[in-house]
Amino acid sequence: EVQLVESGGGSIQPGGSLRLSCAASGFTVTTNHLSWVRQAPGKGLEWLSLTYTGGSTNYADSVKGRFTISRDNSKNTLYLQMNNLRAEDTAVYYCARNMGDYWGQGTLVTVSS
Amino acid sequence: DVVMTQSPLSLPVTLGQPASISCRSSQSLVYSDGNTYLNWFQQRPGQSPTRLIYKVSNRDSGVPDRFSGSGSGTDFTLKISGVEAEDVGVYYCMQATHWPRTFGQGTKVEIK
Numbered sequence: 677e678v679q680l681v682e683s684g685g686g687s688i689q690p691g692g693s694l695r696l697s698c699a700a701s702g703f704t705v706t707t708n709h710l711s712w713v714r715q716a717p718g719k720g721l722e723w724l725s726l727t728y729t730g731g732s733t734n735y736a737d738s739v740k741g742r743f744t745i746s747r748d749n750s751k752n753t754l755y756l757q758m759n760n761l762r763a764e765d766t767a768v769y770y771c772a773r774n775m776g777d778y779w780g781q782g783t784l785v786t787v788s789s
Numbered sequence: 790d791v792v793m794t795q796s797p798l799s800l801p802v803t804l805g806q807p808a809s810i811s812c813r814s815s816q817s818l819v820y821s822d823g824n825t826y827l828n829w830f831q832q833r834p835g836q837s838p839t840r841l842i843y844k845v846s847n848r849d850s851g852v853p854d855r856f857s858g859s860g861s862g863t864d865f866t867l868k869i870s871g872v873e874a875e876d877v878g879v880y881y882c883m884q885a886t887h888w889p890r891t892f893g894q895g896t897k898v899e900i901k
Contacts, residue, residue, distance in 0.1 A: 720895045721830075721832075721838065721881055721892045734889070775828055775840070776838065776883065777840055777843070780837065
């Protein structure tokens with residue numbers, strides 16, 4: 677059974693850093709494209725970042741230069757390193773496989789002083 | 790960025806009646822490989838999104854056949870042939886042809 681389980685969210689002050697993890701099971705991360713998508717409270721969905729099977733990555737302008745997506749094939753896990761966090765980064769962060777065929781349950785990040 | 794515009798944004802429906810959601814993109818969603826990467830997601834209250842339809846009209850495994858997708862180019866539609874209570878939630882279209890992938894604003898389906 678395919679599962680994605682996010683962790684690492686929490687409360688952080690503006691300017692701080694967090695690293696989110698997404699543990700995958702039931703499939704191999706090396707053979708799938710993986711993404712991070714977020715949803716601010718009461719708002720819609722925003723696709724943030726994508727890592728392709730070949731290793732290339734893409735970022736939305738809103739996080740480019742601040743967030744870094746990566747994967748650890750040995751741990752079958754996806755990561756999102758988030759630096760210089762802002763209040764507007766407050767959201768539930770989801771990891772998703774390929775074109776969204778599977779999603780995790782999400783982890784909440786709150787950026788506030 | 791490709792702007793995805795959904796209508797209506799709120800859709801009250803009587804149980805058993807059909808429902809239709811429109812999604813229009815600001816650019817063609819036909820990719821160079823000939824495919825059109827337009828997907829539909831359902832987000833039930835308090836849950837993660839789940840994909841219903843991929844590449845315009847392909848239902849995901851386990852999705853009831855009352856859900857159907859159609860369209861081409863820049864104009865797409867999600868139809869529910871007879872709304873059931875479990876269909877309450879927000880529906881999003883999403884394009885994966887261009888980067889960044891972008892979603893519509895969402896359409897909230899509720900029971901009258």
